[in-house]
Amino acid sequence: MRKQIAAANWKMNLTVDKAEVLLEEIVNVNITLKENQLAVFAVPFPYLQLAEQKLSTQNFYAAAQNCYSKKSGAYTGEVSAEMLQSLNIKYVVLGHSERREYFDESNQLLAEKLNIALEYNIMPIFCCGEPLSIRDAQIQNEFVAKQLQESLFHFSADDMQKIVIAYEPIWAIGTGKTASSLQAQEMHAYIRKVLADKFGKTVAGNISILYGGSVKASNAKEIFNQPDVDGGLVGGASLIASEFITIINSLK
Ligand code: PEP
Numbered sequence: 001m002r003k004q005i006a007a008a009n010w011k012m013n014l015t016v017d018k019a020e021v022l023l024e025e026i027v028n029v030n031i032t033l034k035e036n037q038l039a040v041f042a043v044p045f046p047y048l049q050l051a052e053q054k055l056s057t058q059n060f061y062a063a064a065q066n067c068y069s070k071k072s073g074a075y076t077g078e079v080s081a082e083m084l085q086s087l088n089i090k091y092v093v094l095g096h097s098e099r100r101e102y103f104d105e106s107n108q109l110l111a112e113k114l115n116i117a118l119e120y121n122i123m124p125i126f127c128c129g130e131p132l133s134i135r136d137a138q139i140q141n142e143f144v145a146k147q148l149q150e151s152l153f154h155f156s157a158d159d160m161q162k163i164v165i166a167y168e169p170i171w172a173i174g175t176g177k178t179a180s181s182l183q184a185q186e187m188h189a190y191i192r193k194v195l196a197d198k199f200g201k202t203v204a205g206n207i208s209i210l211y212g213g214s215v216k217a218s219n220a221k222e223i224f225n226q227p228d229v230d231g232g233l234v235g236g237a238s239l240i241a242s243e244f245i246t247i248i249n250s251l252k
Contacts, residue, residue, distance in 0.1 A: 003208045004224070004251040005164060005231040007040040007125060008238030009065065009093060019047045023054040025241035026248075033059040037251045038231075040125070041238075042093045045079055052088055063091035063125070066099060069112035081120040092117050093233070095127045095151065097170045107150030114151060118159055125164045125210070125233065126151065128191075132171035140169070144187065145194050157199045165209045166233040167191060172213025174235055181222050181229075184211045188228035217246035224250050 014022065023041070033039065042063040043051045051062035068078035084092060094117065095110045105113075110126070117124045128147040130140040144167070152160065167187050172179050179187075188209045196204035211223055212233035223229055231251055237243040 001036045002206050002230055003036050003038055003164075004034075005038045005040055005125075005208055005210055006220075006244070006248040006251055007042060007063065007091075007093075007166070007210060007231070007233045008244055009042045009096070009212075009233055009235045010044060010238060011065070011098070011235060012044060013239055014044075014047075016047060016050065019043060020050060020054070022239065022241055023051060026245060027054055027057055027060065029245055030057075031245065031248055033248070033251075035059075037248075039248045040091050042091070042125075048084070048087055048089060061090050063093060064089055064122075065093050065096070067092050067094070067113060067117060067122075069109055069116055071116065081116045081122055084122055085120040090121075090123060091164075092122050092124055093127065093166075094124045095147075097127060097129060097168060097173060101170075107147055110151045111154060114155075114163065118155075118162055123162055123164060125166050127166045127168050127212070127233070129166075129168040129170055129173075129212075135169065135171060140187065141190050144191065148191065148194055152195075153198055155199075157203045160195070160199050161203055161206050163207070165191060165195075165207060166212050167209060168212035168233060174214070176214050178214040178219055178223070179211070181226050184223055184229055185226035188226065192228055215247060217243045217250075220247045220250035224252055 040061045040063045042065045067081045099105045130143040134143045208230040215232040215234045216237040
């Protein structure tokens with residue numbers, strides 16, 4: 001049974017005091033997750049250790065929002081997968097559209113980052129998704145397929161199952177404009193088909209595909225209930241304890 005995941009992406013928000021309060025508010029509710037359900041918190045680098053300690057509850061994990069493509073060395077300001085591993089971090093978000101847009105991260109660079117994350121046993125949450133111009137031109141499938149091909153198709157079927165995909169239509173991120181559950185399901189089914197054609201149906205069936213883009217407490221259940229949607233990557237609403245608690249409780 002594939003994993004159902006509620007992943008928080010805090011982006012560059014919160015001071016350490018507020019981060020601690022938010023984590024405590026969520027953990028103190030004592031949400032009981034089923035064996036195949038996870039809650040993952042992609043926090044800013046300086047809060048990773050704090051989050052790792054606070055989230056010692058079963059099936060709650062701290063995650064990084066990025067890591068570099070090189071092992072170590074003279075790369076001032078970067079953070080390596082090995083450093084994350086040494087902090088017991090099990091998940092890393094890679095290829096978020098904000099990284100692609102503001103930091104010029106290409107599909108090729110992301111292939112390298114994915115390689116190194118797997119080398120250090122960190123499960124990547126690999127983001128893909130199209131901008132509005134591509135959706136308007138109705139070529140979103142081709143656009144997303146290219147992202148998958150260029151960053152993921154060099155993996156073995158075995159390694160591919162160690163990667164989570166997050167489909168995030170860029171026009172829905174932070175805009176309050178959510179893809180309809182039908183639009184999400186259509187793209188998720190398409191992504192699964194692209195993966196099935198390359199890696200086989202069984203492998204594709206084991207891969208969690210999260211939806212991201214203005215998920216909130218009020219729409220999470222409908223979106224997560226779609227057959228090919230395995231939870232969400234959540235920005236804004238993950239900064240409000242009550243919202244994110246409801247989102248976690250909306251996992252199927
Ligand atoms: C995100 O940052 O990945 C995201 C989906 O943001 P939001 O939920 O705010 O749209």
